[in-house]
Amino acid sequence: MKSPIIFQSLENELGPVTEYIHGRVLNAGxxxxxxxxxxxxxxxESVENCDLKTSIPNAIxxxxxxxxxxxxxYDTIICNAVLxxxxxxxxxxxxxxxxxxxxxxxILGIPFIQPYHPAPDFRRYxxxxxxxxxxxxxxxxxxxxxxxxxxxxxTWVLWSYLQEKRKRVWQAVxxxxxxxxxxxxxxxxxxxxxxxxxxxxxxxxNSLNGNHAHESLMPAAFRLP
Numbered sequence: 259m260k261s262p263i264i265f266q267s268l269e270n271e272l273g274p275v276t277e278y279i280h281g282r283v284l285n286a287g288x289x290x291x292x293x294x295x296x297x298x299x300x301x302x303e304s305v306e307n308c309d310l311k312t313s314i315p316n317a318i319x320x321x322x323x324x325x326x327x328x329x330x331x332y333d334t335i336i337c338n339a340v341l342x343x344x345x346x347x348x349x350x351x352x353x354x355x356x357x358x359x360x361x362x363x364x365i366l367g368i369p370f371i372q373p374y375h376p377a378p379d380f381r382r383y384x385x386x387x388x389x390x391x392x393x394x395x396x397x398x399x400x401x402x403x404x405x406x407x408x409x410x411x412x413t414w415v416l417w418s419y420l421q422e423k424r425k426r427v428w429q430a431v432x433x434x435x436x437x438x439x440x441x442x443x444x445x446x447x448x449x450x451x452x453x454x455x456x457x458x459x460x461x462x463x464n465s466l467n468g469n470h471a472h473e474s475l476m477p478a479a480f481r482l483p
Contacts (some may be wrong), residue, residue: 259429262437263414265406266444268338269296271367271458274403274446276300278363278460281333286322286354287340288312302334323349330359338367339456343377351395355463364397364461371411371455373418385452388459397461404454409443411455 265271268291272279280301285293288307292314297305307317308325320326322337323346335354341347354364368383383391389399413436420429447454 264440400460406455
C-alpha cells in the first residue's frame with residue numbers, strides 16, 4: 259500500500275537557509291535529487307553532486323569520508339538527511355570540514371523523531387546533539403531550524419508501526435486521514451523547540467586555534483540554555 263506521508267520538497271526545506279548558499283557548492287549525499295537549478299537561483303556559482311550511487315549526470319561517485327577534491331574547495335556544502343545513514347559520521351564531518359573554505363558554511367539536516375528507514379539507519383540527533391556534533395568538529399552554530407510538522411512525525415511513526423505489525427485493515431482505515439493531515443500540514447513548524455521531526459543547522463568553519471569565525475546568529479528561541 260502506498261504511503262500517505264507527504265513531505266515538502268527539499269527546495270522548500272532549504273528555503274530558510276538560502277542566504278547561506280553562495281559560490282561553489284557541494285551537494286553531499288545527493289541521492290537522486292538534483293537541486294542544481296534551485297541552488298543556482300539562490301547564490302551558487304557552480305554545483306557539484308556527490309554520492310556513492312546516483313543517477314545525476316557528472317556527479318562525483320565517492321564515499322563522503324573520502325571525496326576526491328582538494329581542501330578548501332567549496333563555499334557551501336549541503337548534506338541533507340545523510341548522516342543518519344553514515345556508518346562513520348565523524349569521518350564524514352571531518353571530510354566536509356576539510357573541503358569547506360575558511361569562510362564557508364555547512365548546511366546540515368538530520369532527523370530527530372522519525373521511524374526507522376533503511377539504507378541502513380544508524381542514528382538520530384536532537385537540537386543539542388546537532389550543535390554538539392558541530393562543536394566536536396570545530397564548527398560554530400550560525401542558526402538552527404526545526405523541519406517539517408507534527409503531522410509528518412505522528413503519521414509516519416504510526417504508519418511504520420502498522421506496516422511492521424501488518425495491520426492492513428487499520429492502514430486502510432487511516433490512509434485518507436493521514437494523507438489529508440499531511441496535505442494540510444506542509445512546511446516547517448518553527449515553534450517546535452524540542453520535538454521537531456528533524457533539524458536543519460548552518461555551521462561555520464572555526465579556525466583550529468578555537469577562535470570563532472563570527473558571532474552566532476541563532477535566534478534566541480533556538481539558543482541552547
